[in-house]
Amino acid sequence: MLKIDLITVGKLKEDYLRKACEEYQKRLSSYCKLNILELPESKLPQDPSPAQIADCIENEGQSILAKIPAQSYVITMCIEGEMLSSPQLAQKISAAQVQGASHISFVIGGSWGLSEKVKKQSQLRLSMSRMTFPHQLARVMVLEQLYRACAINNNSKYHK
Numbered sequence: 001m002l003k004i005d006l007i008t009v010g011k012l013k014e015d016y017l018r019k020a021c022e023e024y025q026k027r028l029s030s031y032c033k034l035n036i037l038e039l040p041e042s043k044l045p046q047d048p049s050p051a052q053i054a055d056c057i058e059n060e061g062q063s064i065l066a067k068i069p070a071q072s073y074v075i076t077m078c079i080e081g082e083m084l085s086s087p088q089l090a091q092k093i094s095a096a097q098v099q100g101a102s103h104i105s106f107v108i109g110g111s112w113g114l115s116e117k118v119k120k121q122s123q124l125r126l127s128m129s130r131m132t133f134p135h136q137l138a139r140v141m142v143l144e145q146l147y148r149a150c151a152i153n154n155n156s157k158y159h160k
Helices: 015-028 049-068 087-100 116-121 134-153
Strands: 002-007 031-037 073-083 103-106 124-127
Touching: 002 049, 002 134, 015 031, 015 124, 015 134, 049 103, 073 116, 087 134, 103 134
Parallel strands: 002 031, 002 103, 073 103, 073 124
Antiparallel strands: none
């Protein structure tokens, strides 16, 4: 069974977002072994300097890199990434499996962004939109699209 890690910076604060994630986790259990890793968000002062923000991004990046399993196919969520349709994402996941990937890691950075070192580790930089979303909402959106991709790849009726 395919192993998928969702590596995120920060915890879900809102109950409705936690419930949505739990629902998609339950649905995904038929298709893959999903593991959600919540990494701590770096603490910054109220009005951080550019240097403090850069340090924050690098520190969070090091934490992320430490959690990515060796040989994992890495998909980073980046606003500058490639925008795919749901069937295209399903095809990318399927192609990764055909090429031997048994472990996929989706990465969602913190509120200040994602380290270039992490982005360079990825095989796919993926964008949901050119718009910016809160990273807690992005987690729900990634899980829904992951569920949709698995449904497509398994000829389920979920995707219309």
